[in-house]
Amino acid sequence: MKKVFYVYMSLMMCMFASCQKDEDVIPEPQPQPEPEKPVVRYAEYETTDDNVDFGVGNFMIATKNLGAKRPEDTGLFFAWGETEPKEVYSWETYKLQSSNLYYKDNALLQPQDDAATVILGEGWRLPTVEEVRFLHDMYTTDENCCRMRPTLKNGVYGFMLIGPNGNSVFFPSTGRMQGNELITWDNDTKMWCKDCTKGRELKVFSIELTGVSTFWTVNRSEGLPIRPVKERGAAPDTVYLKLNVLDRNIADAQNLLSTINPAEYSAESYQALDRNYQRAVAMRTYAVENDGQKLHSYLGLINNTNKELQDSIDHASHFLALAMFDLSPLPKPSDIKAVDLGLSVRWASANIGARTETEYGYFIAWGELTPKQTRYEWENYKFCKEVYEGDRDYSKFSKYVTDSRWGEVDGKTRLDLEDDAAHEFLGGNWHIPTPEEFQELVDNCTFENVTLNGQTVMKATGPNGNYIYFPHTGSTNVMDEIYCWTTDMVPGSNQRAICYSIQSFWGEAYKTWDNRYVGMTIRAVCP
Numbered sequence: 001m002k003k004v005f006y007v008y009m010s011l012m013m014c015m016f017a018s019c020q021k022d023e024d025v026i027p028e029p030q031p032q033p034e035p036e037k038p039v040v041r042y043a044e045y046e047t048t049d050d051n052v053d054f055g056v057g058n059f060m061i062a063t064k065n066l067g068a069k070r071p072e073d074t075g076l077f078f079a080w081g082e083t084e085p086k087e088v089y090s091w092e093t094y095k096l097q098s099s100n101l102y103y104k105d106n107a108l109l110q111p112q113d114d115a116a117t118v119i120l121g122e123g124w125r126l127p128t129v130e131e132v133r134f135l136h137d138m139y140t141t142d143e144n145c146c147r148m149r150p151t152l153k154n155g156v157y158g159f160m161l162i163g164p165n166g167n168s169v170f171f172p173s174t175g176r177m178q179g180n181e182l183i184t185w186d187n188d189t190k191m192w193c194k195d196c197t198k199g200r201e202l203k204v205f206s207i208e209l210t211g212v213s214t215f216w217t218v219n220r221s222e223g224l225p226i227r228p229v230k231e232r233g234a235a236p237d238t239v240y241l242k243l244n245v246l247d248r249n250i251a252d253a254q255n256l257l258s259t260i261n262p263a264e265y266s267a268e269s270y271q272a273l274d275r276n277y278q279r280a281v282a283m284r285t286y287a288v289e290n291d292g293q294k295l296h297s298y299l300g301l302i303n304n305t306n307k308e309l310q311d312s313i314d315h316a317s318h319f320l321a322l323a324m325f326d327l328s329p330l331p332k333p334s335d336i337k338a339v340d341l342g343l344s345v346r347w348a349s350a351n352i353g354a355r356t357e358t359e360y361g362y363f364i365a366w367g368e369l370t371p372k373q374t375r376y377e378w379e380n381y382k383f384c385k386e387v388y389e390g391d392r393d394y395s396k397f398s399k400y401v402t403d404s405r406w407g408e409v410d411g412k413t414r415l416d417l418e419d420d421a422a423h424e425f426l427g428g429n430w431h432i433p434t435p436e437e438f439q440e441l442v443d444n445c446t447f448e449n450v451t452l453n454g455q456t457v458m459k460a461t462g463p464n465g466n467y468i469y470f471p472h473t474g475s476t477n478v479m480d481e482i483y484c485w486t487t488d489m490v491p492g493s494n495q496r497a498i499c500y501s502i503q504s505f506w507g508e509a510y511k512t513w514d515n516r517y518v519g520m521t522i523r524a525v526c527p
Helices: 001-022 115-120 127-133 239-257 267-294 307-325 422-426 435-444
Strands: 059-060 147-153 155-162 168-172 176-178 180-182 189-192 201-208 212-213 217-219 229-231 346-348 384-387 396-397 446-452 453-459 467-471 481-489 496-503 509-515
Touching: 147 168, 147 307, 155 307, 239 267, 239 307, 267 307, 435 481, 435 496, 435 509, 467 481
Parallel strands: none
Antiparallel strands: 059 229, 147 155, 155 168, 176 180, 189 201, 201 212, 201 217, 384 396, 446 453, 453 467, 481 496, 496 509
């Protein structure tokens, strides 16, 4: 019995010893895999091949005109309230001319008379005047409103409209139909609104060099294109949605910065692009990583509505988009040819900053060397020393002063070569024309509107039969004309300089003037 007991105790002690040994062994620590962060997938911010949400109002705007296959196509022309294009646009052919069909003031087109609704289906329609006002960029100082930039898309001249959230849409320069004639000399874009605002003449959605507006009036019998809109719906603005617009612009800017040669662009515009790109990247990092960690959730912030952060993301995306469109290529010597018109000087084949005869080129204030990334006004004029408080149109100057009331007198009335943008860009003997040289062009050339590469331009033919073209640029102060600076100030007027205007409608040219801060095109000359 004892023997059995000892055997039993021995077995128990061995088992105990064995268990004790196992407990004393500390296993090697095994690396634990980090929890995977969810993949952030941004829903499209109401941006498809058909429409774009600018983040203003409660509507989305189509990416192309009604009847167009591509954004740069004109599409179809319609009289207001008609749903089919036709050959002649006049009062005699206008279907709503009869009293029982004629819309009264302040009425809205009914669906059966709205071409966008009839052709595209329910949900699509013409924009109202009130909705177009959300797209205004004329005379505004709000940095977060829509902005317009003249541009070329696949060789077609037009306007890029950039929303506060960084989304953008292209509008081709279309002209309008009067009778059976296409009027394109003003190079703007006018489109119908849904409102019947003023009897026979209606307000239209207008985009021109000076901005976006609805104050233009056009006879309802004329033919205009249509840019349809549709209701956005009740989808809320969130950080989650806004980041996909920022990401798209960051990707576009990154590709642009990696493929271009900075030396081929103006330093100011390239630096602005690089600066806004860096800010946009920093904004995205802050939004997704820093605040997400503070909330202990990678997606916590994105799913959280934060108005201040939304506005910051919009701001970064908006100005990055503007910087991409404002990137200004420098003209190459091969882009500008000296054309002998049979005059005392040879004239450049294109404007400063333009690479082709139909491009506008740069708008430059008198005596400045580069285009601006902001509005043209006395406050940011290079030679403006002080702006009078009582009258924003008058200033004191640091150079080109002949009267002590306007600053320290230097007696200069003609631009020094160091302040000559034509010489700065082209070098050599190139310079801005003097009033005498421009007057010689006016006195000895014939002017006529012609179509070049699908764009209406002014052709100036010299005594020897050679010619140059002037695109219908206007200025940053006036539209629909052609304005070019000369080298001289207006005698006796310290705030104004001499320019020449070529009237696009009449085909006439004459000497005139404007304030020195105004941006105009420059056509260089050389011996």
